[in-house]
Amino acid sequence: MKILVTGGAGFIGSAVVREAISQGHSVLNVDKLTYASCLTNVRTVEQNLGYSFAQADICDGQAMAALISQFRPDAIMHLAAESHVDRSIDRPGAFVATNISGTYTLLEAARKYWQDAGRPDGFRFHHVSTDEVFGSLADTGAFTEDSPYAPNNPYSATKAAADHLARAWHETYGLPVVLSNCSNNYGPYQFPEKLVPVVILNALAGLSIPVYGSGKHMRDWLYVEDHAQALLTVATNGATGRSYNIGGGKDLSNLELVQTICRIMDQLRPAGHPYSDLISFVPDRPGHDRRYAIDATRIQAELGWQPKVTLEEGLEKTVGWYLANAHWWRPLQERSGVGRRLGLTA
Template identity: 50%
Template sequence: MTGVSNFWRDRSVLITGGAGFIGSEIVRSLAKLKPSRIVILDKMTYAADTRRLEGLGNSVQLEKVALEDLEAVQAAVFKAKPDCIIHCAAESHVDRSIDGPACFVQSNVVGTFNILQASLDYWAERGKDDGFRFLHISTDEVYGSLGQEGLFTEESAYSPRSPYSATKAASDHLVRAWVHTYGFPGIITNCGNNYGPWQFPEKLIPLMILAARDQRPLPIYGNGDQVREWIHVSDHVRGLLAVIEKGTVGDTYLIGSGEEKTNREVVETICQLMDRRFPDSPFHDLLIANVEDRPGHDQRYALDTSKIKRETGWCSQISFEEGLSRTLDWYLDMEPWWRTLQPKLNTGERLGSLKR
């Protein structure tokens, strides 16, 4: 965090989705930088958890607000009087978007419109001062799928292929429209696959860790050769804060690690780590099971991060091997936490299979 503490000190920050996985990491990181106040707006869906925010003190305030409610959002923004708004709230699980796209449209598209409209009105009341910032956090999935070579850049054409990525692409376009039409001080970031502590265990890495711990099958879609770029959530958040401090208003920044892994490689590495932790129960790789692939599954994502490195000095610091090992140990230590979440996990027919 070197170089950002003076920037953040005494500022008021509003974060949407701050009780979620990435949002809570933003809150925890910001709390160390001594802003005057951090206000969280969160709908408190199944993936939100206030335990992620424990011990942060009275400067952090949580308000249960659904971004789909424009009147409530406007009231919350004007009450908080933020110097910066970080828009992290989103429905993000691709399989859930295949089964139920409507809530993704409401949360990711309507919700983004509402926070933008409320922020624009608030910024106008502030006299459109140059110090206000609005950061919109998005995904590399808006760009579609790459072949075996090449990288996405900030100029890559959008080609979303799932209901989730389509709604995130729509939200990106809304932010750009507000920037160009109203001169609104918005910035967009697009990031690869995040992992780390406190991630809700429906995503690949925690899902596999929990299943391996219970000696349950480790399902891999198709042949598992889909490639993703994996970044530790703390590296991602450092990049977000660097962009707010040093980035150019109206621009887009890609945040990635360069750590490309196939889904099978990720699961096999988890099995190897589990073998070391539990030598009396080795051969976790025998639990790996190939299942029917996800509809429209993108083959590869990878990001060119030269812009953010050049303009802010940020770079990722945690290797995938180190980060995954630390993450696995965290989940093993936090078994009482994730055991309480199991009733929220889908335990019946798999999501995203198009079977009705």
């Protein structure tokens, strides 16, 4: 199968690229190479004959049309996005441009290719999204594919808009679209501004470990390699017009997550004091959703996918990876905004 992956030099996108190559697919990785992208993420597959890379912006319609026409994919997996909530609070325009306009541009390029090719039944456009589009849950319940949309920050609002565009292109034009909404990801190659690597790297440096507000915000956590396998399952076997929620099945508060990472750090890199001593509560960000939880019954029942990595196992793997790969994350810490508190300008 030939798969065009947008955002394939990012965290989740690169995991999809690596997994797709391991499954024997041919992959064209299309990435703009923004601040959060890193081609080192796909270094293990870059010599594979089935792998190719193109630096391009999904907002560039001519470039997208040319790449799709040349590669002739069986599936497009759309992961390119601005994704950091704190940055979206400071610079919402960039999120509108990439997540909404970029998705529209890519959908149109895909539609023309699909129509010109005779509308093949086997083609798929897989739009990859987030559970944050559903907003914030009460103390009980979980998001299903039928949950109403209620985004509370610029990032989730732009992803919600992109979801609606993808659905509309299926309903209006017949484009064979599948969608997925995932819970919080963690694992190797995650950019250093996100919560899990911040905890690991701040602990390692002896810096304070920031916890927003009370730390009681609840999240469902999903190991990125499990997610990559789920995404390929959806792209290859999902029913068109259908959406699939993908979750790790383990909910805990941000404070509990931070404390768990600190305990793992105590075991793998003892510092003479508990790393939890470094935890510091900081002002919450505006519009911070209190709770997310995923009901992944549909993908389990219809497509047979289940997460393989428990949270404890995944966090141990992740901490170990960051401890062993300073050559990867240290240069990224020099990029714009990393290590500085963002998202307080509202």
